Amino acid sequence: MNAFEANFDGLVGPTHNYAGLSYGNVASTGNQNVASNPREAARQGLAKMKALHDLGFKQGVLAPHERPDVAALRQLGFSGGDGEVVAKAARQAPAILAACSSASPMWTANAATVSPAADTADGRVHFTPANLNNKFHRSIEHATTGRILRAMFPDERHFAHHPALPAQMHFGDEGAANHTRFCQEYDQPGVEFFVFGQAAFDTRYPRPAKFPARQTLEASEAIARLHGLSPERVVFAQQDPDTIDQGVFHNDVISVGNRNVLFHHQQSFVDQARVLGELSAKLAALGTEFVAVQVPEEAVSVEEAVKSYLFNSQLLSKPDGKLLIVVPEECHTTPRVWAYLQQLLQSGGPIDEVRVFDLKQSMRNGGGPACLRLRVALNQSELAAVNPAVMMSDALFATLNGWVDKHYRDRLSTEDLGDPRLLDECRTALDELTQILRLGSVYPFQLAV
Ligand SMILES: NCCC[C@H](NC(=O)CCC(=O)O)C(=O)O
Numbered sequence: 322m323n324a325f326e327a328n329f330d331g332l333v334g335p336t337h338n339y340a341g342l343s344y345g346n347v348a349s350t351g352n353q354n355v356a357s358n359p360r361e362a363a364r365q366g367l368a369k370m371k372a373l374h375d376l377g378f379k380q381g382v383l384a385p386h387e388r389p390d391v392a393a394l395r396q397l398g399f400s401g402g403d404g405e406v407v408a409k410a411a412r413q414a415p416a417i418l419a420a421c422s423s424a425s426p427m428w429t430a431n432a433a434t435v436s437p438a439a440d441t442a443d444g445r446v447h448f449t450p451a452n453l454n455n456k457f458h459r460s461i462e463h464a465t466t467g468r469i470l471r472a473m474f475p476d477e478r479h480f481a482h483h484p485a486l487p488a489q490m491h492f493g494d495e496g497a498a499n500h501t502r503f504c505q506e507y508d509q510p511g512v513e514f515f516v517f518g519q520a521a522f523d524t525r526y527p528r529p530a531k532f533p534a535r536q537t538l539e540a541s542e543a544i545a546r547l548h549g550l551s552p553e554r555v556v557f558a559q560q561d562p563d564t565i566d567q568g569v570f571h572n573d574v575i576s577v578g579n580r581n582v583l584f585h586h587q588q589s590f591v592d593q594a595r596v597l598g599e600l601s602a603k604l605a606a607l608g609t610e611f612v613a614v615q616v617p618e619e620a621v622s623v624e625e626a627v628k629s630y631l632f633n634s635q636l637l638s639k640p641d642g643k644l645l646i647v648v649p650e651e652c653h654t655t656p657r658v659w660a661y662l663q664q665l666l667q668s669g670g671p672i673d674e675v676r677v678f679d680l681k682q683s684m685r686n687g688g689g690p691a692c693l694r695l696r697v698a699l700n701q702s703e704l705a706a707v708n709p710a711v712m713m714s715d716a717l718f719a720t721l722n723g724w725v726d727k728h729y730r731d732r733l734s735t736e737d738l739g740d741p742r743l744l745d746e747c748r749t750a751l752d753e754l755t756q757i758l759r760l761g762s763v764y765p766f767q768l769a770v
Pocket residue numbers: 338339340341342343346349350423425428430431459498570571686687688689692
């Protein structure tokens with residue numbers, strides 16, 4: 322094999338907690354103020370990474386961020402020494418402190434949009450960190466994310482890094498959660514599929530009535546331009562606004578694609594037949610047959626999809642060409658979803674194996690297997706140019722588990738976020754992590770920004 326899809330999973334940060342920050346994400350708001358277990362969360366994520374590494378898939382690690390984000394708190398007027406800044410925010414504005422303490426960078430499907438070299442005008446892999454500007458706690462991620470991505474993909478002959486789009490609702494960008502790429506082989510030209518929630522400038526497009534549409538058409542179009550994609554190999558589609566109102570806050574809660582296969586719900590896109598037709602035609606022009614595996618509403622409702630995260634799964638290509646589907650345990654415990662999966666595996670279609678992972682700590686904030694990973698399709702020479710210290714191995718797995726056990730708490734409530742020791746614990750842990758992953762200085766406390 323000359324090309325791979327590598328998955329870079331977010332390592333859960335030491336402040337993982339449930340603050341109910343994401344209106345429109347029913348798991349997040351439903352679990353507000355439940356106590357979290359950051360150590361278990363990080364271990365669950367690492368176990369998934371290790372399992373996929375053991376199965377032969379290319380697996381990397383994306384580092385968490387400095388939290389609480391003292392620089393963001395200062396920008397909002399909390400002053401004094403770092404400990405004082407946190408203490409004042411805890412007293413005067415606990416909700417803002419919680420937002421500045423979220424471990425949300427763990428969901429690396431939202432870290433950036435990535436276009437592989439075979440699709441871009443200059444033949445490099447392009448990265449644009451997502452501005453995530455629909456939610457304050459996520460809007461503070463992109464600068465650090467950009468620095469970490471540069472430290473992981475440093476060689477400018479292979480990798481091009483763009484800044485995030487303007488931080489404004491018109492260009493609301495949620496990264497790879499709303500982006501899928503279809504192809505025959507990862508190093509061959511493919512079709513990039515951008516799914517938006519609303520158009521910001523063009524009021525003719527429908528909009529959800531209740532929950533926010535986070536991604537705009539204009540943001541998706543800007544990314545396609547920045548990455549130098551060719552219009553014949555790009556498809557834009559609108560997510561069905563009714564599903565957003567039912568809790569499908571990102572496209573990766575209702576569909577997932579890999580190679581030439583799209584696994585999706587019957588109610589995923591506006592004008593679904595046209596969208597599937599365009600994907601099929603544009604892939605046919607590349608000599609590739611497009612396969613859509615559509616799950617009917619009568620088999621799995623949108624509500625069951627949101628509850629089980631069936632579509633927030635990973636589809637991974639096995640050496641025999643068949644697909645492994647990686648699902649969260651919630652799929653196993655939702656009877657109709659599990660029954661559907663059994664039938665799917667027997668159907669003779671492209672997906673013939675399932676693996677189940679316990680990711681409850683992340684799931685309670687609305688993050689499943691697909692949310693936790695950023696996909697980067699790479700050829701051999703690009704893979705060789707990735708910072709090797711971020712790639713999963715038996716040794717790195719052991720080191721990171723030891724690092725988690727040493728630095729992470731096993732219980733965190735929203736009140737604990739005001740504990741000044743938490744900031745020190747986080748910084749000590751991250752300083753060590755940048756050495757383990759050989760990232761250099763990427764955090765504000767290391768850069769004095
Ligand atoms: N791709 C999955 C993203 C989940 C993320 N949840 C959160 O940020 C919840 C955090 C909290 O409520 O504490 C979000 O909604 O963007």
